[in-house]
Amino acid sequence: MPFSNGKTESPGLSELLEGLSHAGIEFILVGGLAAVIQGAPITTLDVDIVHRQTPDNIARLAGFLKAAEAHHRRLDDRVIEPTAEQLAAGGHCLLRTRFGPLDILATIEQGQTYDELLPRTVKIEFRGHIIRVLELEALIALKKTSNDPKDTQRLPVLEEALRQLKQAGKP
Amino acid sequence: MDDQQPDGKVDKELVAMFLNMTPEERVSANDNAALAIQELRHAFQQRKNREPGAERAS
Numbered sequence: 001m002p003f004s005n006g007k008t009e010s011p012g013l014s015e016l017l018e019g020l021s022h023a024g025i026e027f028i029l030v031g032g033l034a035a036v037i038q039g040a041p042i043t044t045l046d047v048d049i050v051h052r053q054t055p056d057n058i059a060r061l062a063g064f065l066k067a068a069e070a071h072h073r074r075l076d077d078r079v080i081e082p083t084a085e086q087l088a089a090g091g092h093c094l095l096r097t098r099f100g101p102l103d104i105l106a107t108i109e110q111g112q113t114y115d116e117l118l119p120r121t122v123k124i125e126f127r128g129h130i131i132r133v134l135e136l137e138a139l140i141a142l143k144k145t146s147n148d149p150k151d152t153q154r155l156p157v158l159e160e161a162l163r164q165l166k167q168a169g170k171p
Numbered sequence: 172m173d174d175q176q177p178d179g180k181v182d183k184e185l186v187a188m189f190l191n192m193t194p195e196e197r198v199s200a201n202d203n204a205a206l207a208i209q210e211l212r213h214a215f216q217q218r219k220n221r222e223p224g225a226e227r228a229s
Contacts, residue, residue, distance in 0.1 A: 043201055164183070
């Protein structure tokens, strides 16, 4: 997938996840990759995170995004880099990076923030880092309220993964 | 990765296979699938660019 500046991005979502962790950014992995990492056999092309909205964390995130050559995903060719102010504004930043697409969300459904979601996360070791992932049961609950047909289609797969995890005694 | 069978039922064996992987292996499998999808999309786009109307050819 070519960048507007002629460079190409490779879909290294593993590298993106590792880079966020390595930079010491406090985030919760949500969305499709959160389901993948917990065992749902689906395919996703982006990383969705909810970040902690503290000044220090936003500064770390902004620094990482600079290094990752992040810019807003747009229909035109304009290259607009995200700013710390945008990350602190409480909305969504839908970005392209040299590792692949990254959606940075201040909140998810029903306005839930990092701190509110934290009790519903699981810690998963990934490439030597501990990352927080929204638990499968919470993901399923969110997908049930979604109007996106893709989410509706994936629900049975997520529910089957959860069923098998519970059966194995490791939900 | 096919997550559902053609009849709409969930492929339970595929779920079980995926659950037997480590989290890193799962994300790596997704990366590989994503890479393949991007390459195929790119190839399709190239074909469309070379041959206008090719997307309608049988």
